[in-house]
Amino acid sequence: MSELRSGSSSPLSPGRPADAGAGGERPALDHPSLVTGWEWWIGAVVAAALVGGGILLWRLVRHPDPAPLSSEFIYDVSRYTAIDPALIEYEPAGRIETGLEVVRAVAAGPNDRVLVAGDQAVAILDRRGGERGRLECSAPPRCLAVAPGGGIHVGLRDRIETRGAGGELLSIGESLGPRTLLTSIAVAGGDLYAADAGERTVWHLRVSGEKIGRIGDRSEETNAPGFKIPSPFFDLAMAPDGLLRVVNPGRHQIEAYNPDGTMELAWGKASFRIDGFIGCCNPVHIAILPGGEFVTSEKGAPRVKLYDSQGEFRCVVAGPQQLGADGAARDLAVDREGRILVLDPPTRSVLVFVRKRESPERGEADDGER
C-alpha cells in the first residue's frame, strides 16, 4: 500500500523501478499482473470469509435452532421442595470441621465430644472442631454408636469393632454374613442392634458380637411388614420408651420394635408435602431427642425435620437453603443439650442447629403447607 501512495512503482507493475519510465518512456503495460502479492492474500482471506459465512448461513437456514422442550417434559419439583420460612424453628449454631476426606456417620459422645466416622478412622472432636483423638480402623467405618459409659462401637462393612471409653480396641466381631452392609448401630441394655442394608434386617447382638436374633423380617407373627431398602440407607435408634425405632425407607415410615422383634407401631407417610417423606425412599436417617422427639433427614431434597414422639410433624430444622441444593444423605445425632448435629458430606463438616430463641408462631402458614 505504501508503494501505491508514494507512487514509487506502478500499481499495475509491482517491483518495477519508479524511474523505469523516466525520460518520457512509456511504462510497459502489456500483460499486466492484476494483483500484487499482498492484494492476492487479502482477496483470498475475504473470499474465504465469504464462503465460510455462506456455509454458516446455509446451515442455519437448513438446520434452524430447534424449539426447546415444552414444560411437560421438564422435571420440576421446586414447588414441593420450597419450605415456608415460618416452619423453620431452628437456626445454625456453628460448623465443626472434621478433617476427613469422606465422612459417613456422626455420633455424640460424652464430655461434649463429637465422633465422626470417615476415611478409615473415627475422628473425636470437641465443640470447636479441635481434634481430641483419632481411632484408626481396620476397614472404612460406615456407622458408629457411643454407649452410655463411653464405649465406642464402630460398624465396618460386615462386622463391628468395639472400643473402650479411652479408644482402646477391645474386640473385632465376626462377619455377620457375605451380603451384610452395616449402616447403623444402637446400644441399649447391654445389647447391640445393627441395621444391615444388605440382608434387609436388624441384627440383635451381644456386645461381644454374638448373634441373639433378627428383627424386622416379614412375619405375621411379629406384625413386621418387612424392610424395603432400595438404597444403602437404613437407620435405627433406641428411644427413651425402650422401643427400638427402625427406619423403613421404602415404606416411608418409622417402625417401633420390642427387643423380641415384635412390631408395636409405625408412623410416617410418603408425600412431597412437608409433613411427609419425599421421594422413593426416605427418611434416610433419624435421631431421637432426650424428650423423645424424632429428628429425620431426607435425601434428594435435603430436609431435616422434627416430629413429636407420636410422629406428628412439628417443624423444620433445616432445608435446602441451609443445607445446600445437593441431594446428599445427611446423618444425624443429638447431644445431651438437644443440639442437632447434621453431618454434611459435601463440606465434610458437622453442622450444628439449635432452637431459635423466639420461635415464630406457625399458625396459618403451617396449616396451608399441610
Add this chain to the structure above:
Amino acid sequence: MKQDSQTPSPGSRRDFLRDGVRGLAFLGLGGIGGFLSTRGRAGDTVWQIDPEICVQCGKCATHCVRQESAVKVMHNHHICGYCELCTAFFEPDPNDLNTGAENQLCPTGAILRRFVEDPYYEYTIDESLCIGCGKCVKGCEMFGNGSMFLQIKRDLCLDCNECAIAVVCPSRAISRIPAEQAYLLKTVS
C-alpha cells in the same frame, strides 16, 4: 529497452498459469475440506454420552439430526431399587401408586411398570415411545438410585462427523469413544 526485455514480464503467461494453479489448489483444498466435513468418519469410534456428566438438559430430544432422536433412556437394573414409589415413573405426589396416566411422569408413557413380588416393581423402557427428554432420569437421580440414564443408541445414531447434540451439550457429556468400549453404562454412584 534491453533491460526491460530481460526483466520477466509481470503479466506473462507463466504468471497467469501460476495464479491459475494457485486458485485451483485452493479450490481443491476447499473441496476436500467440504467433503470431509460432510462425509468424513472418525475411524472406529462412536458418539456416546458419559452418564456421570450428563445433566439431562433436554437437548438430546431436540437437537439430534434425526427426526426421532437417537438418544434413549437406558436402565441399569443392577442399580435399580425396584421401588414401589418410583420417582422416575410417578408424578411428584401422585394420586395413587398405579399406572393411571394421570400418575405417570413420562409424557409419552414410555416406562412400563410390572409387579415382581411385594413390594418390588420392575421398570422397563419402551424405546419406540421414548424421545430422550430425560425427565425420568432426573426423577431417578434426584430421589432414587440413579439407575436410569440417557445414552446414544448405536443402531439409531447416524454417526455424524459433528454430532449436533454434542455441539450444544452444556456439560460436554458427549464425545467419541472407541467402538469396542460402547456402551457407556451407569455405574453405582
